[in-house]
Amino acid sequence: MGDDGALKRDPILEMRGISKTFPGVRALDGVTFELFAGEIHALVGENGAGKSTLMKILGGVYPEHGGEIWIDGKPRQFQNVRDAERAGVAVVFQELSLVRELTVGENVFLGREPSRFGVIDWDRLFSQAAAFLCELGVDIDPRARVGSLGTGRQQMVEIAKALSHDARILVLDEPTAALTDVESEHLFTVLGSLRERDIGIIYISHRLKEILGISDRITVLRDGKTVDTAHAARMNEQRLIIQMVGREVSQLFPRTNRRVGDVAFETRHINVPDPARRERLLVHDVSFAIRKGEVLGIAGLMGAGRTELLTALFGASPTGFSGEVLLDGRPLQIRHPADAIARGIGLVTEDRKRSGLVLDETVLANMTLVALQRVSGAFVTDEAREIHASKPLFESLRIKASSLFSIARTLSGGTQQKVVLAKWLLNEAKVLFFDEPTRGIDVGAKAEIYQLIDRLAQSGAAILVVSSELPEVLGLSDRILVLRQGRIAGEFLRERATPEAVMTCAIGGNATAA
Amino acid sequence: MHTGASALPVNKRRSKFLSVDAIRSYSLVLAIAIVWIAFAAATDGIFLEPRNFSNLMRQTAVTGILSVGMVMVIVAAEIDLSVGSLIGLSGMAAVMMQTVAHAGFLPSLLVGLGVGLAVGALQGYLTAYARIPSFIVTLGGLLAWRGAAQGISGGNTYPIESSSFMSLGQSYASPTIGIVLLVGALAVIVCYVLRRRSVQRRLGIEVWTPTSAIFRVAIPALVIIGFVLMLNAYAGIPVPVLILAGIALGGSFLMSHTTFGRRLYAVGGNPEAAKYSGVNVRRQVLWAFCILGLLSGIAGCVYTARVGSAGPEAGTLLELDAIAACVIGGASLLGGRGTVWGACLGALFMASLDNGMSLKDVPDFVQNIVKGGILVLAVGLDALARQRD
Numbered sequence: 008m009g010d011d012g013a014l015k016r017d018p019i020l021e022m023r024g025i026s027k028t029f030p031g032v033r034a035l036d037g038v039t040f041e042l043f044a045g046e047i048h049a050l051v052g053e054n055g056a057g058k059s060t061l062m063k064i065l066g067g068v069y070p071e072h073g074g075e076i077w078i079d080g081k082p083r084q085f086q087n088v089r090d091a092e093r094a095g096v097a098v099v100f101q102e103l104s105l106v107r108e109l110t111v112g113e114n115v116f117l118g119r120e121p122s123r124f125g126v127i128d129w130d131r132l133f134s135q136a137a138a139f140l141c142e143l144g145v146d147i148d149p150r151a152r153v154g155s156l157g158t159g160r161q162q163m164v165e166i167a168k169a170l171s172h173d174a175r176i177l178v179l180d181e182p183t184a185a186l187t188d189v190e191s192e193h194l195f196t197v198l199g200s201l202r203e204r205d206i207g208i209i210y211i212s213h214r215l216k217e218i219l220g221i222s223d224r225i226t227v228l229r230d231g232k233t234v235d236t237a238h239a240a241r242m243n244e245q246r247l248i249i250q251m252v253g254r255e256v257s258q259l260f261p262r263t264n265r266r267v268g269d270v271a272f273e274t275r276h277i278n279v280p281d282p283a284r285r286e287r288l289l290v291h292d293v294s295f296a297i298r299k300g301e302v303l304g305i306a307g308l309m310g311a312g313r314t315e316l317l318t319a320l321f322g323a324s325p326t327g328f329s330g331e332v333l334l335d336g337r338p339l340q341i342r343h344p345a346d347a348i349a350r351g352i353g354l355v356t357e358d359r360k361r362s363g364l365v366l367d368e369t370v371l372a373n374m375t376l377v378a379l380q381r382v383s384g385a386f387v388t389d390e391a392r393e394i395h396a397s398k399p400l401f402e403s404l405r406i407k408a409s410s411l412f413s414i415a416r417t418l419s420g421g422t423q424q425k426v427v428l429a430k431w432l433l434n435e436a437k438v439l440f441f442d443e444p445t446r447g448i449d450v451g452a453k454a455e456i457y458q459l460i461d462r463l464a465q466s467g468a469a470i471l472v473v474s475s476e477l478p479e480v481l482g483l484s485d486r487i488l489v490l491r492q493g494r495i496a497g498e499f500l501r502e503r504a505t506p507e508a509v510m511t512c513a514i515g516g517n518a519t520a521a
Numbered sequence: 522m523h524t525g526a527s528a529l530p531v532n533k534r535r536s537k538f539l540s541v542d543a544i545r546s547y548s549l550v551l552a553i554a555i556v557w558i559a560f561a562a563a564t565d566g567i568f569l570e571p572r573n574f575s576n577l578m579r580q581t582a583v584t585g586i587l588s589v590g591m592v593m594v595i596v597a598a599e600i601d602l603s604v605g606s607l608i609g610l611s612g613m614a615a616v617m618m619q620t621v622a623h624a625g626f627l628p629s630l631l632v633g634l635g636v637g638l639a640v641g642a643l644q645g646y647l648t649a650y651a652r653i654p655s656f657i658v659t660l661g662g663l664l665a666w667r668g669a670a671q672g673i674s675g676g677n678t679y680p681i682e683s684s685s686f687m688s689l690g691q692s693y694a695s696p697t698i699g700i701v702l703l704v705g706a707l708a709v710i711v712c713y714v715l716r717r718r719s720v721q722r723r724l725g726i727e728v729w730t731p732t733s734a735i736f737r738v739a740i741p742a743l744v745i746i747g748f749v750l751m752l753n754a755y756a757g758i759p760v761p762v763l764i765l766a767g768i769a770l771g772g773s774f775l776m777s778h779t780t781f782g783r784r785l786y787a788v789g790g791n792p793e794a795a796k797y798s799g800v801n802v803r804r805q806v807l808w809a810f811c812i813l814g815l816l817s818g819i820a821g822c823v824y825t826a827r828v829g830s831a832g833p834e835a836g837t838l839l840e841l842d843a844i845a846a847c848v849i850g851g852a853s854l855l856g857g858r859g860t861v862w863g864a865c866l867g868a869l870f871m872a873s874l875d876n877g878m879s880l881k882d883v884p885d886f887v888q889n890i891v892k893g894g895i896l897v898l899a900v901g902l903d904a905l906a907r908q909r910d
Binding site for chain 2: 323
C-alpha cells in the first residue's frame with residue numbers, strides 16, 4: 008500500500024525536539040516527527056505514551072512547549088487552535104466536537120457561516136456543505152441534525168469540516184474506536200482518496216492490524232520519546248508491541264508476601280449496556296472472583312469496558328447491569344452506590360475532580376462524607392468525633408495539607424488522591440475498586456499509593472485495580488484479567504504476565520493466549 | 522512511614538478571620554452599618570429610633586423566614602421562584618379556613634403550613650425525580666399558585682377572624698419575656714464556648730486562646746443585648762422576629778451540624794462525587810424543597826397576620842427578595858455555597874433599604890431601581906474579590 012513516490016518530497020510537517028511538561032510529569036521529551044504530503048503516518052504507543060499530547064501541541068491546544076514545528080519548510084508557532092487551522096492543521100479528536108443540535112451544514116461551517124452583513128446565506132451554506140460531503144463520497148443530507156446520525160457518519164461530518172478549512176494535515180485520534188467494521192472500511196476508503204489528494208494524515212490507533220494495513224509509515228512513542236519511525240511494510244505486530252512496551256518494570260512496587268484468603272467478591276456473567284444505544288453491550292459476560300488479600304488487575308485498551316465494569320458493579324451506571332454479584336458467598340443487589348457502600352465496597356474513581364471530591368469543601372468534610380453517620384452521628388454531627396476519627400488517617404497517609412481544614416481544591420493531585428482513599432478507609436471498605444489510581448500524580452506520590460494498596464491487601468482487603476499503565480497493573484497485581492471490547496480476553500498470573508503478552512492479548516494480536 | 526507526620530499542624534483551622542467567606546460576612550455587616558448610619562443621618566435619627574427599629578425587624582421577618590429555606594434550595598444548586606405565590610396561597614387557605622369553615626387558630630395554621638409543605642414536596646418531586654429543571658417547575662408554580670389563590674378567594678380579600686392567628690404577625694413578647702430570653706441566650710453562648718474549649722483540649726487540637734474565646738462570647742452577646750434592649754424600648758420583641766430567630770437557629774443547626782446539611786453542601790458542590798459517596802442526591806433535593814415549602818407556609822401565615830387579611834395578590838415578588846437576600850448573603854447559584862446567617866443578614870440588608878427609602882418618601886420606582894442595582898453590584902464585587910482570591 009505504501010506510496011514511496013510521495014516520500015521523496017520534502018515533508019509538509021516536521022516536529023523537532025518537542026517537549027512538554029505538566030506539573031510533576033514530563034509528558035513529551037524531545038519527540039521528532041515528520042509527515043509527507045499524501046502519506047498516512049500512524050502514531051502508536053501505550054496509553055499515556057504522549058500521542059494525544061503531541062497532537063494537541065500540533066493542533067494549537069497547548070501553545071507552550073519546547074521544540075519547533077515546521078510546516079512547508081517554515082517554522083510556526085501556534086497560540087491557539089485557530090492558528091493551527093490557518094496553517095492547514097485539522098485535528099479530529101476522539102470525542103467528536105460537533106454540536107449535536109445543529110444541522111450537518113451548520114456544523115461544517117460553525118463560526119464561519121457564509122453570510123452577508125451578518126445574515127446567513129443558507130442556500131450557499133448547505134450547497135457548499137453538500138459539496139464537501141460529496142468529495143468524501145458520503146451520502147449525508149447537509150440539513151440533517153447531527154445528533155440523528157450514527158457515530159460513523161458524524162465522523163465523516165467532522166472530516167468534512169476539517170477539509171472545509173483547506174486542511175492539508177489531518178489528524179485522526181482513534182477514529183475507529185466507536186465504529187463498526189463496515190463503517191471502518193468506509194473510513195479507510197475515504198482516507199485512501201484523501202491520500203490521493205496529497206493530504207498528509209496522522210493516524211492514531213491501538214489497532215495494530217488496522218495500522219499495518221493502511222499506513223505508509225509508523226512512529227512508535229514510549230514514555231514521551233520517539234522510539235522508532237519505520238515503513239509499515241517493514242513492521243509487524245510483534246515488533247510494534249515490543250517497541251511499545253519495552254521497558255523495565257520499575258522498582259516502585261512493593262512486593263510483600265500476602266496471605267490470600269477466601270473469595271471475598273465474585274461476579275458472574277456481568278453485562279453492562281451502553282447508555283447511548285442499549286442494545287450494544289459495553290461489558291459482555293464478565294465473571295471473576297477476588298480473594299481476601301488479593302490484588303486483581305484489569306488491563307485493556309481505552310474503550311475496552313474497564314471503567315464501565317467498575318462503575319456498574321459499584322451501582323453508579325445509568326443503565327445498571329445484569330448478572331450476579333456475590334459478597335462473601337452471598338448474593339448482593341447493587342442498584343445505587345449506597346448499596347455497595349453499605350456492604351463495605353468502595354470505588355476510587357478515575358477522575359477525582361469530577362467524581363471523587365467536593366473541591367470547595369475541607370479535607371475533613373471530604374474524608375467523612377462516606378462514613379458520616381458512623382464517624383460523626385446518626386443525624387446530629389459532631390466535629391470533634393470526626394476530627395478524632397480522621398486525624399490518625401490524615402497522619403498515617405501523610406496527607407500533605409496544612410490541616411484537616413484545608414480546602415480540597417488547593418491540594419496537589421497526589422494529596423487529593425490520598426484524601427479520596429482516606430474517605431474509603433474511614434468507612435472500613437473491605438472490597439476496594441481502584442480506577443486509574445495514579446493518573447496525573449507525581450512519581451513520589453505514586454509510590455506511596457502503591458504502598459498503601461499493598462498494605463490494604465495485606466490487611467485482608469480484596470482489591471481490584473484498573474489501570475492504563477501496564478507497569479502499574481503488572482507491578483501491583485497478583486493476577487491480571489485482560490478486557491478486550493468488553494469481554495475477558497485472557498487471564499495471567501503475576502509470574503507469567505509479561506508486558507508483551509498482556510499487550511498482545513489486549514490488542515487481540517495473533518499471540519493471544521485466550 | 523509514620524515519622525514526620527506529627528510535624529504537620531493537623532488541626533489548624535484555616536485562619537477563620539481571613540477566609541473569603543468570613544471577610545464577606547463582615548463586609549455585609551459593614552454594609553448594613555453604613556446603610557443604617559446613612560439613613561439615620563438622612564432621617565434625623567428616626568430610622569434608628571426604637572419604633573422604627575421594631576418595624577424594620579418585623580419587615581425583615583417574612584423575607585428572612587423565606588430566605589432560610591431558599592438558601593437550602595440554592596445550596597443544592599436549585600432555585601424556587603414560586604415562594605411569593607405560595608405565600609399568597611397558603612395565607613389565603615389559612616384565613617379562608619377561619620372565615621368559610623370557621624376553624625380555630627390551630628387548624629387554620631396547620632392548613633397554611635400543610636399547603637406550603639405539600640406544594641414544596643410536589644415541586645421537589647418534579648425537580649428531583651421527574652428531572653424537570655427547578656427553574657421551570659417553580660416558574661410554573663409562580664403562575665399556578667397565584668392562580669389558585671385568586672381562584673379559591675374569587676378575587677376577594679378575607680379578614681382574619683382568629684385573634685391568636687393575628688398575633689402571629691402583630692403581637693410582641695413582653696419586655697420581661699425579652700429579658701428572660703436574653704439571659705437564656707447569653708447562658709447558651711457562654712456554655713457553648715466553654716464546651717468547645719474543653720473538647721478542643723480533650724482532642725489535643727488547637728485551643729482558642731482566652732482572648733479569642735472572650736471575643737467569641739462578647740461579640741454575639743453585645744449584638745443580642747443591643748437588639749433586645751432596642752426592641753424592649755418600644756414594645757418588646759415582635760412575634761414574627763421571634764419566629765424568624767427560632768427558624769434561623771434551627772436552619773443554621775440543620776445546615777452545619779447535621780448529616781442532612783453536610784450532604785446538601787456535597788450535593789450542591791459536586792453531585793457526582795456525592796453520588797459516588799453513597800449520598801441519595803434526589804432525596805436531599807426533595808427534602809430541601811419540602812423545608813422551603815413548609816417555611817413558605819409559615820411565612821404566608823406570618824405575612825397575612827401582619828397585614829390583617831388575606832388578599833389574592835399577597836406576597837407578589839417576595840421570591841425575588843428572598844433570592845436576593847441569599848445571594849447578597851454569599852450563596853452561589855451554582856450550588857454548594859451559602860449560609861443561613863448570611864441569608865438572614867441579606868434579608869436584613871434588603872429590608873433596611875426598603876424601610877429607609879420609604880421613610881424618606883423615595884418613590885417606589887426609584888426604590889426598585891436602587892435595590893436592583895445594589896443586588897447586581899454586590900454580586901459583581903464578590904465575583905471580583907473571588908477572582909483575585
